[in-house]
Amino acid sequence: MPVSASSATVSSGVDLLLSGGQVVDGTGAPARRADVAVRGGRVVAVGVDLRLEAARRIDATGLTVTPGFIDPxxxxxxxxxxxxxxxxxxxxxxxxxxxxxxxxxxxxxxxxxxxxxxxxxxxxxxxxxxxxxxxxxxxxxxxxxxxxxxxxxxxxxxxxxxxxxxxxxxxxxxxxxxxxxxxxxxxxxxxxxxxxxxxxxxxxxxxxxxxxxxxxxxxxxxxxxxxxxxxxxxxxxxxxxxxxxxxxxxxxxxxxxxxxxxxxxxxxxxxxxxxxxxxxxxxxxxxxxxxxxxxxxxxxxxxLATGLLPNWLLADGPGGAARRLGDPDVRRRLRQDCDRYWRFVHRGQWERVVLATSPATPELEGLSFPEIAALRGQDCWDAFFDVLRAAGSDMPTVQLMGRxxxxxxxxxxxxxxxxxxxxxxxxxxxxxxxxxxxxxxxxxxxxxxxxxxxxxxxxxxxxxxxxxxxxxxxxxxFRLSGRGRVRPGQHADLAVLDLPALAAQDTFAFTGTYATGVPHVLVNGELVVHHGRHLGTRPGRYLPGR
CATH class of the missing domain: 3.20.20.140 (Metal-dependent hydrolases)
Incomplete structure (x- = not known):
């Protein structure tokens, strides 16, 4: 296999060498066996059996090296x-x-x-x-x-x-x-x-x-x-x-x-x-x-919970809306006038909605609205209105999680x-x-x-x-120059994946623990995660537009 950058071009040695892994380079090209060398925060070589002096070596045999993921x-x-x-x-x-x-x-x-x-x-x-x-x-x-x-x-x-x-x-x-x-x-x-x-x-x-x-x-x-x-x-x-x-x-x-x-x-x-x-x-x-x-x-x-609310209720800001939610006539009107966001609640499907973030009622976070209503002896609409009313001026911070x-x-x-x-x-x-x-x-x-x-x-x-x-x-x-590929000259944002461990992980389940299956992560050439442990390093950068 050709080497993307010869060892001659990096003869002075490298900071880190990921050896023996499978590289998925981010371009869509087929996975290939290759080593990846990093120096000065950049990838400097990608190829088979790179014979380089390295300050640090990571054996990636059986693992997959990819560019670091970018969330759009x-x-x-x-x-x-x-x-x-x-x-x-x-x-x-x-x-x-x-x-x-x-x-x-x-x-x-x-x-x-x-x-x-x-x-x-x-x-x-x-x-x-x-x-x-x-x-x-x-x-x-x-x-x-x-x-x-x-x-x-x-x-x-x-x-x-x-x-x-x-x-x-x-x-x-x-x-x-x-x-x-x-x-x-x-x-x-x-x-x-x-x-x-x-x-x-x-x-x-x-x-x-x-x-x-x-x-x-x-x-x-x-x-x-x-x-x-x-x-x-x-x-x-x-x-x-x-x-x-x-x-x-x-x-x-x-x-x-x-x-x-x-x-x-x-x-x-x-x-x-x-x-x-x-x-x-x-x-x-x-x-x-x-x-x-x-x-x-x-x-x-x-x-955002306020997405369900009509403009007339929010006209005086969240504090004013919270006060008006104490009026039974306002609540009756709202039951007919919140059909604009997550419309399935108007079809009675409140079981699809969980209260995710509610600083005023943290004891209810993580519960579905039928569960909240049952706890409070209410129907789901009144439970929803009470959560928003309790939030007062902080109503915009109330978040929902929906199916x-x-x-x-x-x-x-x-x-x-x-x-x-x-x-x-x-x-x-x-x-x-x-x-x-x-x-x-x-x-x-x-x-x-x-x-x-x-x-x-x-x-x-x-x-x-x-x-x-x-x-x-x-x-x-998003025109993030020099990122998103495992290629010489690119910033060394890299993820090392354990695919068998990922395949065995139930990513539908919330366990309250951090994910496994990514033993090593580099940001701008510095290790942030090593053998699954966060090192506390903060090499991240602000990436401005051109």
């Missing part, structure tokens, strides 16, 4: 300040996450927003002050050298955060509000944000018009930024929501990512709607529009060539506040579920294709 749709910006070691994700071989999705970022902030952010971040294990207000200031807090992160992070700025910081309310933006949003977006992009995300099913983002989004995203074109969107509807009006997404992308000629393009089961979507939506993406790509989508690994997913999709639908989307593979979760840990709020395999084995279940058990797609969709496809999509 993560919310780890919510939890990284309380979990800089990225315990649950880096142990799965995840070395980079694209954060700031669905329009929800904790910068930029107003003074009022800072108070709300402090309470929300406290629920994710962060005990420090919210001293930042601008997006660049947040980046400095996360990435400053005295603390660091275990993983690389690349950031989007949230459209909802821009709206709130610009004090835009409702559907009328006005020239001044638009100018403030544009200024704040420019500021984030100049600080290196990859682009902007939107979340159009909840929060202030649900009020945005197509025209507003088209005007704001014009800024992205000037910076070659990407637009990622949690679209307005993924059930009864999926096709309309996809058309809005495409209209915005076409208007400014944007690179655009349709976040978690899936259809919630039994929510009124027309027959064939998902296939029609994916076909529209394919047609637009053939016409020259740079659009792709991503998918999640499980039939389950997280959601949203059929396994067949998940498998079809995972295998589709237009879909990157992400998790739509956030990095967690087995102790502290995060442990109590992430009692689902999504957070601890979600990335490995693609390999353990979809590749090794269900044969949804090949190992080489799954790795490509989790590495180079994402790196290319």
């Amino acid at each position: 749709h993560s919310h780890s910006d919510w939890s990284v300040l309380g979990n800089r070691d990225a315990q649950s994700t880096v142990r799965q071989g995840v070395t980079t996450e694209i954060v700031g999705n669905c329009g929800v970022t904790y910068a930029p902030l107003t003074e009022t927003g800072a108070d709300e952010a402090r309470r929300a971040l406290h629920a994710y294990g962060y005990e420090g002050p919210v001293s930042w207000r601008t997006f660049p200031e947040l980046l400095d807090v996360v990435h400053r050298q005295d603390r660091g992160t275990a993983q690389n992070l690349a950031w989007l700025v949230g459209h909802t955060a821009l709206r709130d910081a610009a004090r835009v309310r409702g559907g009328s933006v006005g020239a001044d509000g638009l100018a403030r949003m544009v200024f704040l977006l420019e500021e984030a992009l100049e600080a290196g944000a990859l682009g902007m995300s939107s979340g159009l099913e909840y929060g202030s983002g649900r009020h945005a018009t197509t025209g507003e989004l088209a005007e704001v995203t014009a800024v992205l074109k000037r910076h070659d930024g990407i637009y990622a969107s949690h679209i307005r509807n993924r059930d009864a009006h999926l096709l309309d929501a996809v058309e809005e997404f495409l209209t915005i992308a076409r208007h400014n000629g944007l690179r655009a990512q349709l976040s978690h393009l899936n259809v919630r089961h039994d929510t009124g979507a027309p027959d064939g709607a998902w296939h029609d939506a994916v076909a529209r993406l394919g047609t637009e790509r053939e016409a020259g529009l740079d659009v792709l989508a991503d998918m999640t690994p499980y039939p389950h997913g997280i959601g 949203l999709f059929t396994p067949e639908h998940v498998a079809e989307a995972v295998a589709h060539p237009l879909f990157c593979l992400g998790v739509d979760g956030f990095t967690s840990r087995t102790e502290g506040p995060l442990a109590a709020r992430t009692r689902h395999p999504l957070f601890f084995t979600g990335h490995l579920h693609y390999l353990a279940h979809h590749v090794l058990r269900a044969k949804t797609l090949s190992l080489e294709e799954a790795v490509r969709k989790m590495t180079s496809m994402v790196a290319d999509r």
Whole structure:
């Protein structure tokens, strides 16, 4: 077998040599037996039987070496300040996450927003002050050298955060509000944000018009930024929501990512709607529009509880909404007017919903709403309203975990060539506040579920294709130069997998422990996980847009 870089080119020795493993290089090429040499944070040679002096050697015989996984749709910006070691994700071989999705970022902030952010971040294990207000200031807090992160992070700025910081309310933006949003977006992009995300099913983002989004995203074109969107509807009006997404992308000629393009089961979507939506993406790509989508690994997913609530209840903010929930007449009206998000609850399917995060009622976290209702002697609607009322001003922090999709639908989307593979979760840990709020395999084995279940058990797609969709496809999509491949010159973000151990792991079960099956993980050439043990190193970097 040819050697990708001869030993002569690395004659001075290397920092680390992974020897004897099977390399799946992230390009989709067949697996091959090869050694991998690392020096100065980069891969410097890939080939058979490299005879090099190495400061450290790892015998990878019987193991598989891949690029570190890159999550295209993560919310780890919510939890990284309380979990800089990225315990649950880096142990799965995840070395980079694209954060700031669905329009929800904790910068930029107003003074009022800072108070709300402090309470929300406290629920994710962060005990420090919210001293930042601008997006660049947040980046400095996360990435400053005295603390660091275990993983690389690349950031989007949230459209909802821009709206709130610009004090835009409702559907009328006005020239001044638009100018403030544009200024704040420019500021984030100049600080290196990859682009902007939107979340159009909840929060202030649900009020945005197509025209507003088209005007704001014009800024992205000037910076070659990407637009990622949690679209307005993924059930009864999926096709309309996809058309809005495409209209915005076409208007400014944007690179655009349709976040978690899936259809919630039994929510009124027309027959064939998902296939029609994916076909529209394919047609637009053939016409020259740079659009792709991503998918999640499980039939389950997280959601914001306020997404069910109508605009009229939220008009005076979450505190006002909480007060109004004490009125029986308001509750009666809401029972008929919450059919906009997770519509299956209006078909009586509350057993599909678990309360995931609820700082005001932590004793109920992890229970389904029928279980909560039984404990409290109520029906599910009143139990839901009571949880939100108890949250008060912190209502936006209440998160749900839902059984949203059929396994067949998940498998079809995972295998589709237009879909990157992400998790739509956030990095967690087995102790502290995060442990109590992430009692689902999504957070601890979600990335490995693609390999353990979809590749090794269900044969949804090949190992080489799954790795490509989790590495180079994402790196290319978000223009993360030098990442996503096992190739000389690339940054040495590497995962070493034990495929038999992964095949034996039940990634559908939540065990309360970290994943196994990834004995070694390197980030920028430094070992973070070695023989399955987290070393506490934090070599992660901030990866700015070009």
